[in-house]
Structures are given as structure tokens and as C-alpha cells.
Amino acid sequence: MQSDKSKVRNIHDHASLTAAVDSGMPVLPLYDPIKQQFDQDPTGEFVRKWVPELRDVPLSVLSIPWFMPSKLRHSYPEPIVDHAAAVAQAKRKISVIRAQIEGDGTTLALLNRHGSRRKQPTSRRR
Numbered sequence: 001m002q003s004d005k006s007k008v009r010n011i012h013d014h015a016s017l018t019a020a021v022d023s024g025m026p027v028l029p030l031y032d033p034i035k036q037q038f039d040q041d042p043t044g045e046f047v048r049k050w051v052p053e054l055r056d057v058p059l060s061v062l063s064i065p066w067f068m069p070s071k072l073r074h075s076y077p078e079p080i081v082d083h084a085a086a087v088a089q090a091k092r093k094i095s096v097i098r099a100q101i102e103g104d105g106t107t108l109a110l111l112n113r114h115g116s117r118r119k120q121p122t123s124r125r126r
Contacts, residue, residue, distance in 0.1 A: 047062055066079055
């Protein structure tokens with residue numbers, strides 16, 4: 001039996017594997033939680049149901065409740081992670097690792113070893 005979490009994980013694993021086939025390097029998605037809330041829950045129904053502190057928050061600030069005046073926030077906490085800083089740090093780390101991989105020829109060696117060896121079909125002349 002799969003939990004909801006494992007279904008989401010499987011979807012992202014598939015997306016990463018598909019991207020790896022196309023480019024030779026897996027794509028590491030860096031999700032924006034604010035954008036995801038707009039895309040996946042545009043009416044705020046899910047957030048209002050599962051985060052009771054935000055039940056009465058206007059939709060315009062539902063994905064960014066820390067921008068509300070403190071008297072309206074009640075007990076809702078400040079963000080734990082600075083998303084912009086975390087994404088910037090992750091991108092720096094990923095670029096360092098990719099530079100090491102590309103620099104030592106590992107990627108090319110993997111493509112040569114495991115890539116398709118089929119010859120490209122030639123066009124038929126009639």
C-alpha cells in the first residue's frame with residue numbers, strides 16, 4: 001500500500017528519470033512553496049482545511065501569511081527557512097557538483113558506456 005507521500009515521490013522520481021534520459025544529467029527540481037500553493041491549491045481549500053491557523057486568512061496572503069500584520073496572524077509563526085537563500089545555496093552547491101562531474105569526464109564516460117549504440121537510421125530513397 002502506498003501513502004500519499006510515496007505517490008508524490010514516485011511522480012518526481014519518474015520526472016527525474018525522464019529528464020536524465022533526455023539530457024544525461026538528472027534534473028534536480030527546486031520547488032517554490034508559494035508558487036506551488038498557487039498552482040496546486042488556487043482557492044486555498046486545502047490550506048484552510050489542514051492549517052487551522054490560516055482558515056480565516058484572505059486568499060491574497062494565504063501563501064505568505066508572515067506578511068500579514070502581527071495582530072492578524074495570531075499564533076502563526078515566522079518562516080523557518082528563508083526560501084530564497086536556501087534556493088541560492090542549493091543552486092551554488094549543485095553547480096559545484098556538476099562542474100566536478102563534467103570536469104572529470106564521468107558524464108561522458110557514462111554516456112559512452114550506457115548510451116544507445118544503435119546507429120541512426122538512414123533515410124530511405126525510393
